[in-house]
Amino acid sequence: MSISLGALTIEDPVILAPMSGVTDLPFRRLVKRSGAGLVVSEMIASEAMIRASRRTLKMSSNCEEEFPMAVQLAGCEPETMAEAARLNADRGAAIIDINFGCPVKKVVNKQAGSALMRDEALAGRILEAVVRAVSLPVTLKMRLGWDDQNRNAPRLARIAEEAGIRMITIHGRTRCQLYGGSADWNAVGDVRAATSLPLIVNGDIEDGPSALEAMQRSGADGVMVGRAACGRPWLLAQISRFLKGQSAGPEPSPEQRGEVVLEHYEAMLSYYGLEKGLRMARKHLSWYAHGLCGANSFRESINRETDPERVRQAIRVLFDLESQVLAA
Secondary structure, three states, X not given: OOEEEOOEEEOOOEEEOOOOOOOOHHHHHXXXXXXXXXXXXXXXXXXXXXXXXXXXXXXXXXXXXXOOEEEEEEOOOHHHHHHHXXXXXXXXXXXXXXXXXXXXXXXXXXXXXXXXXXXXXXXXXXXXXXXXXXXXXXXXXXXXXXXXXXXXXXXXXXXXXXXXXXXXXXXXXXXXXXXXXXXXXXXXXXXXXXXXXXXXXXXOOOOHHHHHHHHHHXXXXXXXXXXXXXXXXXXXXXXXXXXXXXXXXXXXXXXXXXXXXXXXXXXXXXHHOHHHHHHHHXXXXXXXXXXXXXXXXXXXXXXXXXXXXXXXXXXHHHHXXXXXXXXX
C-alpha cells in the first residue's frame, strides 16, 4: 500500500489534509505521532513566504520534526512559487505540494488556488517552475474543476505528469460546490484513467469503510483526511489499520482522550504563547468535546475563560464526567 516518490516512500498513504488555522505544528505533530503516513502544512502564500512574514514562517516551521512532511504553497506567479519552494526545501520540507484546490474567495480573487484550474497554461508554467526549482518531490492538490461544466482535472493531471509532478490529490468536488453536497469519488476515477501518477482521493472520508469505498470507486492509491480528523487526531491511524485489513480498534477511552487533549492544549500554549495559544485552542477543544456529556457548558466556559489553568481544570472535569457516564 506504500507510495514511492523517488527516494521518498510514504509507507501508509493516509494523509492529513492541509487546513488553514487547523494543521499547525502542534496538531500535525500529534496526528503524525498517532500514526498518519504524511502530514501537510497549512496552505502558505508563496509571496508572503518570500517576504518572510513571521506568521507564515511559523506555519511551516520545524519540518524535520515531522519528517516526512509536505509544505503546501499557493500563488499565481511561477517564479515566486519556485522561490518559495526553494526556501522550504532549505528549511527541511520533504515534499512541496502545490495548491490548485482552495475555493475561498480571498485566494481565488488573487487568481490562486482553484482559480488556476481555469488557466491551464499558467497552471502548467507554475508546475514546471516549481519542479525545476527543487530536487524534492513536488505534488499537486486540486478539485474536479471550477464547476460542473468545467471538470478539467483529468486534463490538468496529464499536464502535471508531463511537468514532473510526482503525486496528485483530488478533492471530489468542484470549486463552486465549496464544501457542500457530496464528494464525487467516481469522478476522481476519471483522473485515474488519465494519469499513471500515484493518486490520492479526498473529500467526505470519515472512517475506514468510507476510505475503502472512496479508494475502490476512484481507483486511488491512498486517501487524504480533512475535517473528520478535527478533534480526532487518532483517526488516521484507525483508517490505516482498517485499510490493511486489521481492526480499526475502539475509540480512545475518556481518560486517554483527556490526556491527548491536555497534551495538545499545552503544546499550543507553548507554541503560540499563553494568550494567543488559549484563543487558538478553543476551536480544537470544542471539537474534542463534541458528543460528550456537558459539551455545551464546556464550550461556553472555555470561550469566555482567559485563565489557562481554569481551562485545564475544565478539560479534566469534562473527561472525568464522561468516564462516570460510561461507567454508570
